[in-house]
């Protein structure tokens with residue numbers, strides 16, 4: 001089985017006693033619907049009933065077993081917002097293989113970093129993704145990881161010696177397939193961390209903990225078999241997967257409608273056509289939706305929408321207050337993290353809570369306290385660092401003992417790096433953050449990861465990535481570099497792109513300085529760089 005940091009025995013016992021951990025595999029979410037004839041999933045022209053979805057999952061699981069997949073293995077998966085994403089996810093759970101679901105925007109750098117950590121036995125990817133148009137990356141991964149024996153590709157008809165067609169595997173007979181999920185207190189899959197270090201970190205999630213966060217989210221968000229949930233954010237991201245996400249909706253027997261992205265062009269017709277009544281967005285998407293409705297002069301297409309979840313990045317009060325009138329639906333704020341803790345505002349909350357706070361935890365056993373810089377608790381209403389542990393908050397990043405030492409305290413509380421205030425009723429308000437991460441409209445960028453890549457360029461001697469305020473995205477990025485020779489920003493960006501990172505991580509600006517400001521102890525003074533970036537923006541008149 002996969003090694004990971006477990007919960008202490010006394011807490012595990014408590015979570016079981018309280019009925020949070022039910023010792024069932026996550027794949028039960030679909031199993032319970034094996035005779036259900038209702039529509040589970042709509043993706044473009046495709047309509048999947050629960051029964052059909054279950055069958056496809058079993059056929060794929062059986063095909064994978066026949067090709068040598070075994071319980072305890074791992075898989076690197078990269079699929080877009082298509083039905084196959086869920087089919088693959090559940091099939092792997094049923095054979096007991098733990099996947100990492102890379103986002104579709106991820107490129108060579110992220111994919112190889114994930115592979116290095118999990119040493120995958122299986123690769124499932126999409127021929128239509130730029131890294132998989134040819135076999136270069138596949139061959140590299142195979143030579144780096146000798147145990148990578150099963151390669152399955154979506155959007156290809158032919159099974160070759162090197163790789164198999166996903167469609168073909170899904171069409172094979174399920175024979176006498178018997179599920180072999182991992183035990184419920186073992187790793188079911190890995191979530192991706194937004195990160196603040198040089199290498200992207202992985203978060204082991206067990207069946208027990210993840211399943212609980214989903215079951216407990218449903219009543220808070222009002223999910224039931226009548227829910228028609230639009231999944232427009234990347235399907236594998238923790239938020240649209242589990243808060244309450246597609247998995248919550250499947251559990252309840254509702255419908256998930258998939259679109260490739262959250263643009264009004266793809267979402268509005270889908271909402272209208274399929275009577276979507278719930279969706280989840282990040283703040284920039286909300287702004288774009290509001291602008292679009294403003295231009296059209298009506299939100300008629302969205303008449304069926306009842307609940308809009310907004311989270312992933314800071315959401316301003318002014319925008320929050322506009323939702324009800326402009327979109328005709330109720331706002332539910334969500335402040336969550338792939339590491340675990342998820343907070344929601346509740347339906348029926350007063351305006352102060354709904355519009356100015358980011359909710360309270362799912363569970364009465366989510367322990368949350370706020371620390372000052374010395375690690376001491378601060379009084380209610382005062383900002384400090386969020387510390388948390390609980391029945392679905394992880395106990396350590398995968399294979400990262402040193403980093404775990406830094407972000408967990410002696411009692412197993414995880415410090416998320418968010419600066420928040422907590423109120424006596426348990427509600428939290430996000431004030432800012434102390435981690436070196438940039439939140440570009442919900443997409444997280446670890447400054448160090450980009451700085452390391454910049455420093456690999458032979459002309460770069462120093463590099464620092466900082467956030468610059470942006471009206472739509474909340475934050476964008478500016479890379480400050482010191483170089484040995486004159487080098488054009490466009491050249492550095494192109495070079496970064498060639499290093500194989502996701503486009504959203506490419507610096508929005510690159511500025512050259514003769515030297516970087518330092519703190520008294522000699523570290524790069526990011527505070528000063530942020531101030532410089534903001535001053536430059538103001539000067540240029542394109543700020544806030």
Ligand code: J2J
Nearest residue numbers: 194238239243311312313314334335336337338358430
């Ligand atoms: C401010 N910052 C927020 C919010 C997340 C549900 C919703 C979101 C995520 C997510 C998730 C915020 N206001 N409302 O996993 O299940 C920032 C914080 C947090 C980090 C986590 C879910 N909601 N954030 O965004 O793992 O800084 O998860 O620590 O991508 O996003 O990012 P991520």
